[in-house]
Amino acid sequence: MKRTDYCGTLTKKDAGRIVVLTGWVHRRRDHGAIIFIDLRDREGIVQVVFDCSDTAKVGAPHAAPSQFQDQSHALRSEYVIEVCGKIAERPAGTENQEIQTGEIELRATDLTILNRALTPPFSIDEEVEAAESLRLQYRYLDLRRPSVQEKFILRHRLSRSVRRFMDENGFLEIETPFLTKSTPEGARDFLVPSRQNPGTFYALPQSPQLFKQILMVSGFDRYYQIVRCFRDEDLRADRQPEFTQLDIEFSFLESTDILALMETMLSDLFRELKKIDLLPPFPRLTYQEAMSRFGTDKPDLRFGLELKDIADLAAHSPFKVFLDVIAKGGHIKGINAVGLAKSSRSEIDALVQEATTRGAKGLAWLKVTEQGVESPIAKFFTHAILNQIRERFSAAPGDLLLFVADSEKVVYEVLGGLRLLLGQRLGLIEKGQFKPLWVIDFPLLEYDDAEKRYVAIHHPFTAPRDEDIPLLDTEPLRVRSKAYDFVLNGSEVGGGSIRIHQSGLQSQIFELLGIQKEEADLKFGFLLQALQFGAPPHGGIAFGLDRLAAIITCSESIRDVIAFPKTQKGICLMTQAPAQVDSKQLKELHIRSAYPS
């Protein structure tokens, strides 16, 4: 016998058919002479009825009635079974509206137990109740849960749609090596010792960055790949040591072209997968604007609470804290915590605490009430100025204004963080909402105080904007790049840039980054050389597919859309990787562990 149908696909139309189903025992309801089993497979659940008196009449082909009864009685959760029987409409009044197949049931005439199962450590149920560590240890059981499978099915459809879109737009899927070379800059590499070349190491790619640029030099014109990337850094809810990128590179296009093409792809995806219209063009914010309005380069546009500058108003007060900051060229900005004027002193203290842990020296507050304002700093301001402050925040009675005066960096960090916190706390984030945007015109470089040198904000192959190239020699920090980030619901989901395709400019950037010519030649001489052999103007983008899948499936963590994720310590709770290896293996690799064992 062979399976004829998936459980979840059966409907009234199948009534009368003799079918063979296979699956897992989801739940059993044993009434003695009649036993109900909910049988589950990937497509859903169907009720199977073992009516033992009925079987006695019909006569089971392979099992004597008593054996049939014994067998069905012995069924337990998660047993794997094969049942044969006739699909029938349920008796009037016993239909179950809750499930897809609730109008019919399988009247079993034959049962084979394909495998028994231990009692699972947690129930294979819709509601998440087991601790995540237990779910990860028994990931195969967790992955049986319909709500979990749904996420992976959606992720599959996401990849499939992406592949179709890329294909339709002339992109070629080309694989690049996993065993490659460690390059300076960027994240810590995972290293792989070479057995054949003692003392040398491959590195797992942080991204196929250099290879995809080389493929452009090769003339493939449009490349893409859904590819695993590896970064040996600490984990977060949205960061795993291995993750999947949709990696894209193209020749002879400007950034506006790729942004438009990607908008089409993304809006197609959301229409297909979520039946949601994300209409292009998406908002485009310059880095400067994103920072000054939201205090971050990845703003969550699902709610307002924008930052407002009050330095001009603060300048009219004798409040020394504000005046000092202004004198030092710092910023004074605020945010309207809508409706929080009713906050108690301790609730406000908690906000102050939040601000100071983010680096602020203090947090000034001002309650707007029916009577006027209430604030420790109100005495420093005239009525007229207070009114202007209220107007600037469109503050109504009942609102609480919060101010930070500090360096630009601190002000953005603190208020950007508070804005997110308040957005969540005030319930301003509506579920099922998707707010995409592009952030453009990133600075090319920033200064690393610790290393005392410039570092690339995006990566060292990012092209500066043409009109800013002269500033490379005079004011490098003012140079803007041709980089762009795709941000969705406050999460950095994609990023890319137009690359440098002239070796001269590339060398100049390396020099600025403090990478010596010898080092550059050693580490990525192959790229510099390739750029001299007719490299076309090119650029690209990469999307974090796990992050995109997590957002689309409304998941808290990318672990929910990765079949076998690792814990925050980088451990796989199912396999217990990483683990010690045989000393013989180490010897072959010319490796000795410095870790005391």
Add this chain to the structure above:
RNA sequence: GGGACCGUAGUUCAGCUGGUUAGAACGCCGGCCUGUCACGCCGGAAGUCGCGAGUUCGAAUCUCGUCGGUCCCGCCA
């Protein structure tokens, strides 16, 4: 490297101002039950209170350390 939270039957949790034999629900095991669908009813088993040390006459409860999990900062071009 740092901060915060969590760890008690198989599971989810209660118990925590120190004091009889550590409880509940679900699950599990046995029995009864012909229309249930989170079936119901009766009965039963089930615990190194993460681990170690300390304080105490006495620790699940207090203290310190440690292990594990989660969130965050640093880190992640």
